[in-house]
Amino acid sequence: MSLIVVGTMAYDAIETPFGKTDRIVGGSATYAAYAASFFVKPIQQISIVGNDFEEAIMEDLRERGVMTDGVEVVSDKPSFFWSGKYHLDMNTRDTLITDLNVLADFKPVVPESYQGAEFLMLGNLSPDIQKSVIEQLRERPKLIILDTMNFWMEIALEGLLENLKLIDVLLVNDSEARQLTGEFSMVKAARKILTMGPKYLIIKKGEHGAMLFHGDHVFYAPALPLEDVFDPTGAGDTFAGGFIGYLANTKDISFNNMKSAIIVGSAMASFCVEKFGPTRLQELTREELEERIQEFVDLVQFEIDLSQ
């Protein structure tokens, strides 16, 4: 049961109301791989890094069952670098620096050893890059998840719309769902997106949780109320990695199992935000994860007796 993860592996400089780091490993594929590695092996990573990417991180990932055959190492350029500053509400952030570096030349090549993968997660990248990976796979994966963002809706909408016809699950946040459809109501936006190709839609709402739409069904997973969100960077990618990792592990892509996968993804994301970068994911134990999932159960379960 293998999973291909496509995305960035990068460095970030992050400032939040709680602290500041000048350089920490990041990137959508990094977070997704750390999260998914709790559930499935191998994870077949497709990314590009520069001459500055620490071998220790690559080694750590490999020890967790992440194959790096598909990670191109460019010897004469640095890795993708992003710098941003979060505001108090943690839902808005200012991008201070975006140095594409190696990412400008990213033309992913799917290694022969990755062929036959049953699960594919396409991290937030240009629609062209995302499509080229789908096209290189001789056998269509059982489930394809695509993450994207407002930027691609603005400069590459046509390519994004084409991709939507090729995938199973779309992952966006609430404002992106509105932007993609022109609908303010999440229910209306979801209904429209489900006519564009994907059979499943996940709308991420940050501290307000996440929603899963499929046909006329809807599932709402709250976010765990946290005392502090220390650093939200990578939370969405961690969520996605936990989500698809759980699905791959259980070999069940039904709506019911996706509900559980969303809770698992939410639990992983709730750890991610506790420290800078993927630090907390690197320390995380299976036992802590199980305890946290129980917290999600306690958070939402109820029983109602209307017989009186």
Add this chain to the structure above:
Amino acid sequence: MSLIVVGTMAYDAIETPFGKTDRIVGGSATYAAYAASFFVKPIQQISIVGNDFEEAIMEDLRERGVMTDGVEVVSDKPSFFWSGKYHLDMNTRDTLITDLNVLADFKPVVPESYQGAEFLMLGNLSPDIQKSVIEQLRERPKLIILDTMNFWMEIALEGLLENLKLIDVLLVNDSEARQLTGEFSMVKAARKILTMGPKYLIIKKGEHGAMLFHGDHVFYAPALPLEDVFDPTGAGDTFAGGFIGYLANTKDISFNNMKSAIIVGSAMASFCVEKFGPTRLQELTREELEERIQEFVDLVQFEIDLSQ
């Protein structure tokens, strides 16, 4: 098992992106009584109205088991009148007109027939008025719920803080919880409020649902994703009425039963917003309510197997 509801009975003029009404019955006690009447009788209403308040509404409420002995009718003034306009996101609104009218003289008198009530809901009113009702009750109710708003935090904070020591459940929205505590994090704000008096705190988050805090326990009830929120006026009061009505009906004020009561309140509120004013609550059937509560169950239930 009687319930006293204290609050306004009024008229509203409402404009939303979906329509406009120049005059419709409203007021916190009106909404709360309609909602609570689905679960408990009698409801002992305490309010004040003017010479313009329709007898048909009073009669409709009485038929639903609402006692109106405590509703003062002022013969030479009109009822409290509020006019407001909602924006597209329905979470913000502009108040256009606030005519206090009879409300300026509201000095509630608890009728002798109301003594011994086991449940008390104090709708959003000045802390002085809320306190005077508590003081008139010879026997402390089993459960006292208090709703308030930012306005009272600004002009009558001292009185509000005194009241918090007299009640069991405080009901505020997220921005009010922040204002009351100076804490941005909901978890920190909740912890602080629980040291101010109330043993239970409900934080209303509109379309993002509601949270219940008690000691170290927390429960998150999502709002039902609706295609359109036609008119949110009264949703909070309807929620409160459904919440305390369910508790009074089941005679159980445990944390576990409050979780169910919050779902019931959320279900009632989800009907309230479908039409202008209390129109939808007036039409609502028991069967529709039961169906909607099942929708809440479906919305949040999941099962996770981490054994693999």
